[in-house]
Structure formats: structure tokens, C-alpha cells
Amino acid sequence: MNITAEQAARSHETRSDLMLGVSVALMAVGSLLVAGRLYCRRLIRSTGLDDISAVLALAFLIACGASIADMTRHGLGRHDWTLSLDQIVLYGRCFWLSVLFYTISLSFCKITFLLQYLRIMNVSRMRWVYIGSIVFLSIWSAITIVGICTLCIPLEAFWDPRIKGRCFKDQTLMWYINGIMHIVVDFAIIVMPLPIVWKLKLPLSQKLWLSGIFGLGFFTIAISILRLQWLTPEKDFTWWNVTAASWSLAELVSGIACSCLSTFKPLLKKVNGWVPTLRSGESTHILHGIATDDSDRIAVVELEDAPYGSRLQIPNSAHAFGTETSITASKGVYEAERKLRKSSKSSINKNEP
Incomplete structure (x- = not known):
């Protein structure tokens, strides 16, 4: 492979260690958040489907993070002109796995929110809205997963240029449509419980506190919007993808954090004494x-x-x-x-x- 003088001068550059550190740190944060959630549920002796969904979101977050960490062994964080064909093939396979696990984890994050709404707020009219949203999100996620699994036929052609196959040409458009859809769904999930909260006969300060808890999801939306600019791949893909992969993991951890923080009140009572016990x-x-x-x-x-x-x-x-x-x-x-x-x-x- 012929490279330019500029490329030769930059061949020693690497961001692999940085990407590995970010992956491990974000997986650890996600694990602590879900562990805290389960501990709080244990304190009040109550678990539900929303807790199971949170555990599944964490499991696929870890799978996504592990795939990204493994990608650093095969070229993630290095310039693509320094890699062999075998390295590119192994990198591509890990990249596909990370996309699949990211999609599944993100879906469970949103389902956790909706199941949590069913658990704590039962207005008959809204109950069917929550259930319908879960069904819609499950169908959309299933369609997306099928699309990811059929990006190329045979699938191996997605990561191995030596295999001839038929591949979906507008893959970038697919990522944009999926990303925008998730932002819209996130916004809908955040605003769903607010009308009920403001109908409660509670002091204004408590209404604002509850609204703030649900409004934490806007932080995830902000990350999702920022991530959109990284959906169009650049030529030096293995170097460029460090930023995109970092934002993807941050988005998952943010979603898990928003769904777990609202359950931490028993922990605050027990550890810090912030709330009278x-x-x-x-x-x-x-x-x-x-x-x-x-x-x-x-x-x-x-x-x-x-x-x-x-x-x-x-x-x-x-x-x-x-x-x-x-x-x-x-x-x-x-x-x-x-x-x-x-x-x-x-x-x-x-x-x-």
C-alpha cells in the first residue's frame, strides 16, 4: 500500500489506549448505577420488570463496550494505512457486533423507563399509552436488528472485502433515520409523565423535583444529538471511530443513569441521611x-x-x-x-x- 509522506509521519500515532480506558470506565459507571438500583430495590424488598430491563440494558452495554475494547486490538485508534487486511477483517467483525449490542442496549434503556412508568403511575388512559409505546419500541428495535443482521448477504461481506456479496448501499442514511427516531422516542418518553405529575396534589417544590427526575432524559437527548454528527464515516475509519464509539457508549450510560437515579432515594436515606429516616x-x-x-x-x-x-x-x-x-x-x-x-x-x- 502506497502512503504519502504526511501519512508516514503520522503512522506512529495511536488513540487505542485512550479508547480502551474510556470503554472500561463507562462500563464500570454503568455497572455501579445498576448495582445501586438493585441494592435500593433490595432495601425496600421490591423488584419488577423495569429492574430486569435495566439489567439487560447493562448486559448489552458491557457486550458493546467489550466489543469496542476488543477493536483496539485490531486497529481502533490507529490509522487504517498501518493495518493489515487480516486486522481490518477482525476489526470490521467487532465493529458489527458493537453496533448490534448498542442497538439492543439502547432499546432496553427506553423500555426500562416505560416499565417504570407502569410501576409508579397507573392512570388507566396513560397505562395503554405506556403499553403501546413498549410494543412500538419493541417492533422498531426488532426491525432495526433485522436490518443490521442483513446489511450484507452473506453477512461476512460486511467486514471481509474478500467476500463478494450484496450490501445495503445507503447504510449511513439508515443510521441517521434510526438515530433521529430514537431522539423522538426519548423526547416522548420524557414528557409522558409530566401532565400526571402536575395534577398531583403536592407542593410545588416536589412537583419540580419529580419533573427534574424525569427531565434527566434531556441529557441523553443532548448526547444523541451530538452523536449524529459522527454517523458519517471518514476515510481513516479506524482513527475516526474512536470519537463515535465513545459517544455511543456515553449515550448508553446516560440512558442507564437517567433510569436508575430516580430509584436511589432509599440509598440516600441509608448512607447519607439526606432524607429523614x-x-x-x-x-x-x-x-x-x-x-x-x-x-x-x-x-x-x-x-x-x-x-x-x-x-x-x-x-x-x-x-x-x-x-x-x-x-x-x-x-x-x-x-x-x-x-x-x-x-x-x-x-x-x-x-x-
Whole structure:
């Protein structure tokens, strides 16, 4: 292979170690986030399908990161004119695997959000919106995966130029369509619960806090938009792809972070004491759920004199989902409680001889 004097002068350059370090660091961050989520679920003795989906998102994140890390052994971070044909073939195969695992992990990140909505907010009208969104996202992801698996026929022609095959010509267009679709879906997922949150009879500060938790997804959207500029490959692909691969892993970790951080309140209680905790056996008024009637009217479900850690039993006539995160009752609840106690004391005093 003939190379220019400029290429010869740059042949020693490498970003492989940088890419390897970024991959390991982001996989570690993702693992810690999901481990924290599972630990918090264990503290409240409650797990659900959203937790399983988060674990699957992490599993395919690690698979994607491992594929990218393996690509550094075959030329990622080096200039393509320094690589042999065998190295390019091995690099191409790892690249295809990373794209496949990235797509699956990203889909599970979004499904985790939707399953979490089903878990903590049960408004009959929105319930079907969440379920429909999960079905749509699953179908779209399946179509994308089929497309990735049929980029070339036979598939080996995608990474081995020595194999003749028929390949999809507009692959870059396919990546752009998929990327834009995921941005649109992300935006829809973020705004879905906001109308319900703002209908809750809660102080403004708590509404803003809940909206902020859901709004963390805008950070993922920002990364996805930035990543779009790296979807058009350059000629020196193995050198250029370091930035694109880094943004892809960052996007996955951001999605996992946004879906996990909202579950960390029990951990804050236990470790840092940022939220007041209750010792076993004490009693309080704790809001554990949101119930709705057939008219989709949101109602506060309150459990009086409940020992810490007990579960709320919802009447079968109400559509309800229990939440693992208690929401502080509004001022009116405590006013009613004080009046009730004052009335009880007055009755006792009257009955005393």
C-alpha cells in the first residue's frame, strides 16, 4: 500500500489506549448505577420488570463496550494505512457486533423507563399509552436488528472485502433515520409523565423535583444529538471511530443513569441521611401509592399509623400501583391530622372524671 509522506509521519500515532480506558470506565459507571438500583430495590424488598430491563440494558452495554475494547486490538485508534487486511477483517467483525449490542442496549434503556412508568403511575388512559409505546419500541428495535443482521448477504461481506456479496448501499442514511427516531422516542418518553405529575396534589417544590427526575432524559437527548454528527464515516475509519464509539457508549450510560437515579432515594436515606429516616416500629402517615377511579381522576392514597416498611393494600375497586418512593403529604393532610388529634384529646378530657 502506497502512503504519502504526511501519512508516514503520522503512522506512529495511536488513540487505542485512550479508547480502551474510556470503554472500561463507562462500563464500570454503568455497572455501579445498576448495582445501586438493585441494592435500593433490595432495601425496600421490591423488584419488577423495569429492574430486569435495566439489567439487560447493562448486559448489552458491557457486550458493546467489550466489543469496542476488543477493536483496539485490531486497529481502533490507529490509522487504517498501518493495518493489515487480516486486522481490518477482525476489526470490521467487532465493529458489527458493537453496533448490534448498542442497538439492543439502547432499546432496553427506553423500555426500562416505560416499565417504570407502569410501576409508579397507573392512570388507566396513560397505562395503554405506556403499553403501546413498549410494543412500538419493541417492533422498531426488532426491525432495526433485522436490518443490521442483513446489511450484507452473506453477512461476512460486511467486514471481509474478500467476500463478494450484496450490501445495503445507503447504510449511513439508515443510521441517521434510526438515530433521529430514537431522539423522538426519548423526547416522548420524557414528557409522558409530566401532565400526571402536575395534577398531583403536592407542593410545588416536589412537583419540580419529580419533573427534574424525569427531565434527566434531556441529557441523553443532548448526547444523541451530538452523536449524529459522527454517523458519517471518514476515510481513516479506524482513527475516526474512536470519537463515535465513545459517544455511543456515553449515550448508553446516560440512558442507564437517567433510569436508575430516580430509584436511589432509599440509598440516600441509608448512607447519607439526606432524607429523614424512621426506626422500625415507629408510625407515620406515608404515601405509598397513587390510585385512580374509572374517570382517571388522580387520588392520594394514604396509610395512617403504618409501621415503617409495611405495604399498602389498595382496594380492588381502585386501579393502583404501589410506589417504592414515598411522597411527602401536602400541608392539608397534616392540618387534618392535627385537627383530628386535637379533637381526640378534647373528647378524652371531657370523659375524664
